[in-house]
Amino acid sequence: MNFTKSAPLSGTIHIPGDKSISHRAVMFGSLALGDTKVTNFLEGADCLSTISCFQKMGVSIENQQGEVIIHGKGLHGLNKPDSILDTGNSGTTTRLISGILAGQTFETTLTGDASIQSRPMGRIITPLSQMGAHITSLHDNGCAPLRIQPGTLHGIHYQSPVASAQVKSCVLLAGLYAQGTTTVTEPALSRNHTELMLRSFGAQITSKENSASIEPNPVLNGQDIAVPGDISSAAYFIAAGLMVPNSEIRICNVGINPTRDGILRVAKSMGADIKLENETTAGGEQTADLIVRSTALCGCTIEGSIIPTLIDEIPIIAVMAAYADGTTIIKDAQELKVKESNRLDIMVHHLSLMGVDIEGTEDGMIIHGGKTLHGAVLDSHLDHRIAMSFAIAGLIADGTTTVERAECVDISYPEFYKDLERLSR
Ligand code: S3P
Numbered sequence: 207m208n209f210t211k212s213a214p215l216s217g218t219i220h221i222p223g224d225k226s227i228s229h230r231a232v233m234f235g236s237l238a239l240g241d242t243k244v245t246n247f248l249e250g251a252d253c254l255s256t257i258s259c260f261q262k263m264g265v266s267i268e269n270q271q272g273e274v275i276i277h278g279k280g281l282h283g284l285n286k287p288d289s290i291l292d293t294g295n296s297g298t299t300t301r302l303i304s305g306i307l308a309g310q311t312f313e314t315t316l317t318g319d320a321s322i323q324s325r326p327m328g329r330i331i332t333p334l335s336q337m338g339a340h341i342t343s344l345h346d347n348g349c350a351p352l353r354i355q356p357g358t359l360h361g362i363h364y365q366s367p368v369a370s371a372q373v374k375s376c377v378l379l380a381g382l383y384a385q386g387t388t389t390v391t392e393p394a395l396s397r398n399h400t401e402l403m404l405r406s407f408g409a410q411i412t413s414k415e416n417s418a419s420i421e422p423n424p425v426l427n428g429q430d431i432a433v434p435g436d437i438s439s440a441a442y443f444i445a446a447g448l449m450v451p452n453s454e455i456r457i458c459n460v461g462i463n464p465t466r467d468g469i470l471r472v473a474k475s476m477g478a479d480i481k482l483e484n485e486t487t488a489g490g491e492q493t494a495d496l497i498v499r500s501t502a503l504c505g506c507t508i509e510g511s512i513i514p515t516l517i518d519e520i521p522i523i524a525v526m527a528a529y530a531d532g533t534t535i536i537k538d539a540q541e542l543k544v545k546e547s548n549r550l551d552i553m554v555h556h557l558s559l560m561g562v563d564i565e566g567t568e569d570g571m572i573i574h575g576g577k578t579l580h581g582a583v584l585d586s587h588l589d590h591r592i593a594m595s596f597a598i599a600g601l602i603a604d605g606t607t608t609v610e611r612a613e614c615v616d617i618s619y620p621e622f623y624k625d626l627e628r629l630s631r
Contacts, residue, residue: 207597207608207609207612207623208600208606208608208609209596209599209600209601209603209606209607209608210581210601210605210606210607211601211602211603211604212446212450212630213630213631214450214452214500215443215446215447215450215453215454215455215629216453216454216455216629217456217628218455218456218458219443219455219456219625219629220435220458221436221440221443221457221458222246222435222439222619223246223247223272223434223435223436224399224434224435224436224437224438225248225250225252225253225298225438225439225618226298226371226397226399227399227431227434227461227491228244228247228253228256229252229253229256229299229302230375230399230400230403231274231276231403231431231433232244232256232257232260232267232274232276233256233303233306234403234404234426236260236263236278236279236284237278237279237281237283237407237426238278238407238426238427238428238429239280239425239427239428240278240427240428241276241277241278241428242275242276242278242428242429242430242431243273243274243275243428243430243431244273244274244276244431245273245430245432245433246272246432246433246434246435247269247272247274247433248433248436248618249269249271249272249620250617250618250620251294251296251616251620252294252295252296252298252299252617254269254294255292255293255295255296255299256293256296256298256303257269257274258292259293259299260284262288263284263285263286263287264279264284264285265277265278265279265284276428280425281382281383281423281424281425281426284306284310286310286314290317290351291314291315291316291317292316292317292318293317293318293322293350294319294322295319295321295322295546295588295617296318296322296617297545298372300316300322300350301329301372301373301375301376302372302375302376302379302400304330304334304352304354304376305375305377305378305379305381306380306382306383307354308334308337308341308354308359308383309339309359309380309382309383309384310354310356310383311356312356313353313354313355313356314353314354315344315351315352315353315354316351316352317350317351317352321546321547321589322349322350323345323350323351324349325350326348326544327343327348327349327350327352328343328348329366329367329368329370330372330376330377331343331352333364333366333376333377333380333390334376334377336362336364337360337362337377337380337384337388338359338360338384339357340354340356340357341353341354358385359384360385360386361381361384361385361386361387361389361422362377362384362388362389363389363390364377364388364389364391365391366390366391366392368392368393368541369393369394369395369396369416369511369513369541370392370396370514370541371396371397371399371400371514373390373392374390374392374418378400378401378404378411379400381420381421381422382422382423382424383422383423384422385422387419387420387422388420388422389418389419390417390419391416391417392416392417393416394416394510394511394513394514395415395416395465395511395514395515396465397466397514398413398418398463398465399491400418401413401418402490403431403489403490404420404426405490406429406489406490407424407426407427407428408424408427409421409424409426410424432488432489434459434460434461434491434493435457435458435459435460435461436460436461436618436619437461437462437463437466437467437469437470437519438518438519438591439618439619439622440457440460440496441518441519441523442522442595442597442598443455443457443498443625443626443629444457444469444473444480444496444498445522445523445525445526445598446598446601446626446629447498447499447500448473448479448498448500448501448503448526449503449525449526449529449598449602450601450630451500452500453498453499453500454497454498454499454500455497455498455629456495456496456497456498457496457497457498458495459484459494459495460493460494460496461491461492461493462485462492462494463491463492464515465515466515467515468508468512468514468515468516468519469519469522470496471512471515471516472508472516472523473503475506476506476530477501478498478503479500479501480496480497480498480499481497482494482496482497483495483497502531503529503530503531503575504530505530505531505532505535505573505575506530506534507534507535507536507537508520508523508535508536508539508570509536509537509538509570510537510538513538513541517541517542518545518591520536520539520542520549520553521549521553521591521592522591522594522598523536524536524553524557524564524571524573524595525557525596525599528560528562528575528577528579528599529575529576529579531575532574533573533575534572534575535570535571535572536570536571536573537567537569537570538569538570539570539571540568540570542570545589545591546590546591546617547587547588547589547592549592550566550570552589552592553595554566554571556582556592556596557579559582559583559584560579560581560582560599560603561577561578561579562575562577563575578603578604579599579602579604580603580604580605581600581604581605581606581607582603582607582608583608583610584596584609584610585609585610585611586609586610586611586612588611589614590614590615590616590617590618591618593611593612593614593615594615594619594622597612597622597623601630
């Protein structure tokens, strides 16, 4: 797909539902008693993988264009699936469901696409095994396919070496089925959607600084969940609105949970003009409309505890840094190497091809911004966030930017190109 310099962006956009929250709504709704009604559900391929896994375990789920109704089976109501569970491209499905499966009385095997089969699962195998789960990487390489056999689980206090909501959530979900309290402490606080939503379903879950604890065997009750717009998807429009000259856009109903809003804090420190209106809170999740106007940006340093709050936005932040005057340093972001693709290497490679002065470091990158970007031919590596980042880079570059295998945006934002075109008309 080709992109060229854009006319000013204007108008209003409603971003699709948050991916992390949509996954969790299906999972927790399946484990609850009664119905869970989810509005503004994200119809991306990843969340559809979660639906299909729970359907295979006997949960009845109706999906009618953005409204999903889950007829919950209770904590102990899942059935053994007839076949292998396919988690597609979704790390969240794979890791969170593993915590649930570890507590079942039946054996399951799960696997996903080539990317999932190369992503590290040792980070969940280790704590689940400490809890008494029987979980094996079938190719003995610490990756999926995973076989999960019934085990008697007991609570642990897990000191996670990574700030990862997928690891934290996996362990907390296994904790629903364990004897005693389960606690996870992380080196920095990752997104807390599991804690907020499980609490609203009735779980006994407490959070303090970088730790969360859960008690076993709650009765979970079905909920109505209005999913906020995904700030990780909004990030592409925030960047485009800031960088394409003379733009002004309103991005409606965006989730601004403080464990996810690092992009806003970084944009502000780069000098961005972003206003928040209509701030509200529902189900513990804050939302707002964002009004974004094009601004000159300057470089900044991004490191430490802010990293988990903007981990999926680093590719588009790197594009903003290439546009910004001065130097941007990104540190402590080694997790980017084990996302849907090696996002560190690919960002450095692709931005270099566009003429950006950028160097990769062990845990991040250094970007000397402010020079005009040049169009280039760039493969998405089937990574949705790489595809969307370079579609936006193409709007401010000279010449034509070609994103190959651009259709992978289906994972988190099927309507992305249509929405982008609408704002640039
Ligand atoms: C997610 C957590 C993050 C994020 C992913 C979604 C979640 O992964 O990158 O896109 O929904 O819990 P990690 O927990 O591995 O950092």
